[in-house]
Amino acid sequence: MARAATTSDAFNAVAEPRRRDILNYLAMQERSVSEIVDAMEMEQPSVSKHLKVLKGVGLVEVRRDGRQMLYKVNALAIRPLHEWTSTFERLWKHQLLRIKERAEARTT
Amino acid sequence: MARAATTSDAFNAVAEPRRRDILNYLAMQERSVSEIVDAMEMEQPSVSKHLKVLKGVGLVEVRRDGRQMLYKVNALAIRPLHEWTSTFERLWKHQLLRIKERAEARTT
DNA sequence: TTGACATATGCCTATATAGGAATATATTAA
């Protein structure tokens, strides 16, 4: 079997760096496709395709404004990723604590 | 061009559900490959390959113990994902607040 | 209606897998 589809879930969708770039850009405010194209320095069809994937997994929402399509982030769709990573927070804090302890042991 | 390599970074590595399963399992404690195979109900070569990818991006660490290889999570490698998602936390809290406000407005 | 502007979609190609099967490598016990 091949790799999982990027459209399958938010984890796959944000695995693509350009899509994270787009989400970062949209985090500031709602933007039209052409604004994204200018900011990202990507081809317009490429941006439209990435936006389609992001929309497919609910990471962005769109509304039409005349000839323009205005996209914005749906941050709630990112929360599951945040929660998954949070389950490891206890572990890395423990790691950092041990690193700190070792550093102090050396200085003492 | 094709899709980015899963070995390129942690974002790509955790995009694969089976690899997240493995990380979740290892979060509890260090495990040998065969323990992972039994727990995940996957073929051994498949597990070894996923572990190789995880190791490649620093998400797990290994040590040998006789004939066994013991893998454990390197939680610090997950922190960048957590931090990236955190940049959207303000936004989804705002969303939730608005949802709550609307709900209250209806009941009032 | 026609032309221009803003986006989306279709087509094609190169590439990177995941999984299955078979096999190689490493380590320990007899």
Added chain:
DNA sequence: TTAATATATTCCTATATAGGCATATGTCAA
């Protein structure tokens, strides 16, 4: 040394893109 156990690697295949290019669709202005 040899057999057995534990993992890793190789080979092969089906599949899912991302990006480039051309083109279709949608909307507004004249």
